[in-house]
Amino acid sequence: MEKYQKLFLDRMKKTFKQWEEKGFVEEASLYRFLHTVKGTAASIGLVEISNEAEKRMVNLDEHGERQWTQEEWKSLLVFLADVELEEKAGVQLETEDVEKVTENEKLILVVDDDITMVNYLKENLENQGYMVLAAVTGEKALQLFYDHKPDCILLDLHLPDQNGLELLETILGKSHSYFIPIIIISSDDRKETRIKGYEIGAVDFLAKPFAFDELKARIENRIRYKELISNAVLLDELTGAFNRKFFNMELNRYLYELNRRKDILSLVILDLDHFKRVNDTYGHNIGDVVLRGFAQFIMANKRSSDYLIRYGGEEFILLLPHTKREDAEIFINRLLADFAAVSFPTDKGSLSITFSAGIVEVENPNIPIEDYVKMADQALYQAKDLGRNQVIVYEDTVNETTSHKVIRIAVIDDDPVVHQLVNDRLGKLSFGNIEVDIKSYREGESFFQSKWHNQGGRTLVLLDGIMPRMDGLEVLRKLRQDYDENSYVVLMLTGRKSEKDIVKALELGADDYLTKPFSMAELEARVKRLVKRMMM
Numbered sequence: 001m002e003k004y005q006k007l008f009l010d011r012m013k014k015t016f017k018q019w020e021e022k023g024f025v026e027e028a029s030l031y032r033f034l035h036t037v038k039g040t041a042a043s044i045g046l047v048e049i050s051n052e053a054e055k056r057m058v059n060l061d062e063h064g065e066r067q068w069t070q071e072e073w074k075s076l077l078v079f080l081a082d083v084e085l086e087e088k089a090g091v092q093l094e095t096e097d098v099e100k101v102t103e104n105e106k107l108i109l110v111v112d113d114d115i116t117m118v119n120y121l122k123e124n125l126e127n128q129g130y131m132v133l134a135a136v137t138g139e140k141a142l143q144l145f146y147d148h149k150p151d152c153i154l155l156d157l158h159l160p161d162q163n164g165l166e167l168l169e170t171i172l173g174k175s176h177s178y179f180i181p182i183i184i185i186s187s188d189d190r191k192e193t194r195i196k197g198y199e200i201g202a203v204d205f206l207a208k209p210f211a212f213d214e215l216k217a218r219i220e221n222r223i224r225y226k227e228l229i230s231n232a233v234l235l236d237e238l239t240g241a242f243n244r245k246f247f248n249m250e251l252n253r254y255l256y257e258l259n260r261r262k263d264i265l266s267l268v269i270l271d272l273d274h275f276k277r278v279n280d281t282y283g284h285n286i287g288d289v290v291l292r293g294f295a296q297f298i299m300a301n302k303r304s305s306d307y308l309i310r311y312g313g314e315e316f317i318l319l320l321p322h323t324k325r326e327d328a329e330i331f332i333n334r335l336l337a338d339f340a341a342v343s344f345p346t347d348k349g350s351l352s353i354t355f356s357a358g359i360v361e362v363e364n365p366n367i368p369i370e371d372y373v374k375m376a377d378q379a380l381y382q383a384k385d386l387g388r389n390q391v392i393v394y395e396d397t398v399n400e401t402t403s404h405k406v407i408r409i410a411v412i413d414d415d416p417v418v419h420q421l422v423n424d425r426l427g428k429l430s431f432g433n434i435e436v437d438i439k440s441y442r443e444g445e446s447f448f449q450s451k452w453h454n455q456g457g458r459t460l461v462l463l464d465g466i467m468p469r470m471d472g473l474e475v476l477r478k479l480r481q482d483y484d485e486n487s488y489v490v491l492m493l494t495g496r497k498s499e500k501d502i503v504k505a506l507e508l509g510a511d512d513y514l515t516k517p518f519s520m521a522e523l524e525a526r527v528k529r530l531v532k533r534m535m536m
Contacts, residue, residue, distance in 0.1 A: 005044050008417045012037070012080065025073050027064030031057060035466045036415045037080075039493070042517025044421065050517050052079040062466070105525065106223055107148060110134045111141040111167070112156035112185070115503045117208075121154065124212050126522075130219075131529060134513075136506050138162040144511075145171055146284050147533050149178055151223050154215075155202075157186040157193070165196055172201040178237075179229045181222035185210065236310040238288060239295035247309040247317060251369045254321065259365040266328035267362050268318040269376040270298070273354045273388040275314040276486055282346050290344055290353060297339055317373075325361040325393050332357045332391045340389070354389035356380060361394075406457055407431070407531050411440040412447050412475060413464035413493065422462065425520045426527055434531070443467050444475035458487050458534045460527065463510075465494030465501065473504055480509040489530050493518070 015033060019025045034053045042050035056076055068076070106129075110121050113136045122132040133148060135141035138159045145153070153171065157164030168182060181203040186193065189207035197205050204218050234246040242250075254265060272278075272294060279287040291314065298308050298318065307319040320328050336355065343350040358379030362372050379394040386392070411422050419440035429436055441447040444467065453459045461479070465472040472492065479488055492505045492513035505513055512526060 005046060007420055008040055008044060008046070011415075011417060019073065020070060024067040024069055027061055027066040027068060029468075030068055030073060030076070031060040031062050031064065032414070032466055032468060034060065039464075039516030040415050040417050040421075044417070047517075049080065105129055105131045106151040107529070108132045108219065109141065109144055109148070109150040109153045111138070111153065111159070111164075112136070113158065113160050114156070115500075117156070117185075119502070121215075125216075125219075128216060131525065133511075134506060136160070136503055138164075138167040140506065141167060142170065142284075146279070148529075150180060151226065152219050153180060153182045154185050154219075155182055157184060157188055157197075165200060168197065168202060169200050179226045179233075181226055183215075183218060183222065185215070239292050239310050240299070241295045241308045241310040241316060243310060244312070246307075247311070250307060250319070254319070255362075255365045255369065258362065263322060264324060265362040266320040266323040266325050267360050267372055267376050268320065268328060268332055269311070269358045269373070269380045270316045270318060270332075270355050271357070271380055271384070272314040273356055273384075275353070278351065278353060280486060282348060282351060286344065286346050286351070290351070293342065293344060294339070294353075294355070297342060298335065301335055301338070317376075325359055328359050328361075329391055329393050332359065336389065336391060356383040356388045357391045358383060359391065359393045406435045406437055407534060408453055408457065408459040409436060409438045409527070410447060410453055410459055410461045411438065412444060412461060412467070412472075413440070414442050414467045415464075416442075418464075418493075421520065422523070425524060429524070429528065429531075431531060436531075444470035444472075444478070447475070448478065453488075458489065460530055460534065461488055461490045462523075462527075463490055463492050465492060465505070473501070473508060476505060476508045476510060485509065489534055491526060491530060493523075 034057045037053040038050050038057065040050075041047070041053065056079075108121075108125055108130050110118055110125075110132055112118050112121075112134075115136065118134045118136065122134060125132050133144050133150065135144050136159075138161050141155075141159075144150075155164060155168060155171075157168075159167065164184075164186070168184070172182065182201070183204040183206060184197045184202045185206050185208060187208040194205050203222055206215060206218065231245065234242055234249075236243045257263060258265060272290070275287065275290070278290055295308060295310070295316070298316070302308065302318065303320075305321050309317040309319070311317045318332075320331070323331075336357070340352065340354050343352050345351075358376040358381070360372050360375040360379065362369075375394040379392040383390050383392040409426060411419055413419065413422075423438050423440065427436065427438055439450070439452055441450070447453070463472050463475055467475075472494065476490060476492070479490065490510045490512075492510045494501065494505070494513060494515055502513060511530065514523060514526060
């Protein structure tokens with residue numbers, strides 16, 4: 001952290017020098033400076049400085065035009081005078097052991113139009129080790145549900161765009177497939193409301209106001225029950241295919257047989273082409289129909305000894321025992337041609353969809369099965385890269401330039417210390433064969449002028465809320481209005497505590513937000529979660 005503290009202090013002194021040469025500073029610039037200090041300082045261990053900056057922001061106008069004289073701004077910022085790292089008492093450097101945020105933390109979706117309640121639940125649940133996503137409308141709640149498949153949903157019944165009970169019914173039609181518990185939290189504590197909620201399928205009802213420790217206990221109880229059920233089930237309820245638990249069990253058994261009998265097995269990864277486009281164009285209900293239809297098609301055409309597993313989202317694995325890769329390729333190509341002729345009726349006309357496949361021959365029981373899955377995935381990605389609707393067999397000579405995916409992370413923040421900190425920390429992340437490409441921008445204009453994020457694929461945008469010229473909310477609005485929403489996932493990094501600003505960000509389409517100051521471990525956990533969603 002000392003490296004980043006030095007960068008931070010050097011930049012601060014450079015800013016002071018520029019102001020001294022100018023003779024005055026505009027109030028809006030002074031506000032942005034303190035906003036940056038507040039957000040960055042605590043994230044790099046300078047907690048006292050962050051706290052002092054926050055106190056001094058209270059009486060400043062974010063858009064103020066008043067010109068502060070040198071004497072005035074130096075008096076306001078006296079707490080920063082002659083700051084040196086070795087002399088600053090009470091500085092606690094963040095260590096990697098302090099944060100307990102992990103990529104395996106449970107995900108809670110909070111659906112409530114009361115942003116005060118959302119912030120309260122988000123802060124307290126995250127302090128307990130959960131990751132929390134928030135939605136202030138039913139429409140956004142459905143999107144987050146489909147995209148993230150949370151471990152538990154907290155649902156208020158009063159929403160601005162639809163009745164909470166109607167949303168409950170819609171979500172429950174899907175969440176039962178994943179055994180996701182829904183807990184109603186509502187100030188409407190009437191008996192008939194409770195009964196209606198339970199009849200539709202909510203697992204619990206907690207009246208507002210409630211004690212947080214009681215809510216925490218109920219969440220823990222429901223998630224434990226969900227995991228018990230999930231671990232006991234071997235079939236994917238939506239498609240009828242086997243699930244990943246069965247895949248792990250069956251592969252371990254088969255690897256034993258492979259070693260004993262010197263047998264072979266072909267492992268095939270099947271992935272529906274442009275499936276997200278189907279959901280966005282025809283709706284998730286049609287998407288579910290397509291998933292079921294695809295699984296039924298494969299199961300009707302496979303041998304009785306073959307196994308179909310839903311591996312995740314629109315991705316399936318087909319295990320073909322006693323099958324060489326050449327024979328597997330012939331079989332999958334036949335399925336490819338036959339499925340292209342299948343159509344699904346919709347309100348917008350008939351829909352046809354294709355799939356791509358990657359094949360690997362499993363012949364060495366000493367190689368971990370995870371490695372074979374990666375090989376098949378590399379072949380699948382090459383099939384996608386070459387135009388989709390085709391089959392690629394994994395070879396040792398698979399072109400490495402097309403055997404990995406790229407996730408772009410754009411950092412839009414006017415603080416170069418944040419750029420350096422995020423680049424160093426996130427640049428070390430690993431997602432198997434996924435390459436992480438990070439680029440930083442000091443303002444929204446330069447981001448939109450860049451062609452870097454217009455190369456196809458998807459981009460995760462880490463967006464600061466307050467910046468010169470183009471405000472973070474303006475960047476978000478333009479991104480959602482002028483660009484393909486499916487290509488950009490937005491995580492707001494905001495020092496704003498104003499509830500209306502957070503609501504506005506969520507309404508404009510932010511996928512998540514972090515309030516500065518935040519720890520890098522917390523940011524890393526969020527990025528991992530969002531990148532995993534982008535890879536689906």
